[in-house]
Amino acid sequence: MNYQYLNLSNQKDLIDGVILRRLVIHKDQTGSLTETLRCDWTDVFNQNDLPFAMQYFSVTPPGIARDEDQLHVHKYQADRFICISGRIVTAIYDPRKNSKTHGKLNLFVMGPDNQDEMYLLVIPKETLHSFMAISASPAYLLNSPAKLYNPNDEGRVPNEHFQWQKVREDFSLA
8 A cells, every 4th residue: 555645735635624734934044933833823723623722742763653553532632733853754544433534544744844844733633643753863743732631531542544664664764
């Protein structure tokens, strides 16, 4: 099976509720600045469906997938992922029976070194998700979830929808 990888230039067949928002990297002689979430970005922030609750970042070594055998799911929370260093593939699978994209898998290539890969990705609640570092260096993921951490909202589902090993092969990590 060949996987299709998505980014800003290729947003074909997105899972219902998934949003990509281009992020602008402002550079000058002193370095760079990238706005990652603003209250006037109504496509990725609103008080009813996508409020701001907290923010954290994680660091993942090259070739490692978070939740490789079991995908992550939240019943009540949407996530907002940004890869701020390195490069990742984020997988989203739609198991929602009432969704028009039920059964669809999206794989997103994310990272700050390519303009088409620098975006904020909204992961809808009740979708299965995971990510893998595909860069030679560790990948840094920034997340601004719509709700505060709640261990009762954390779920894991066996990964029966795709193979991370195939992703490793596609990006020469095998």
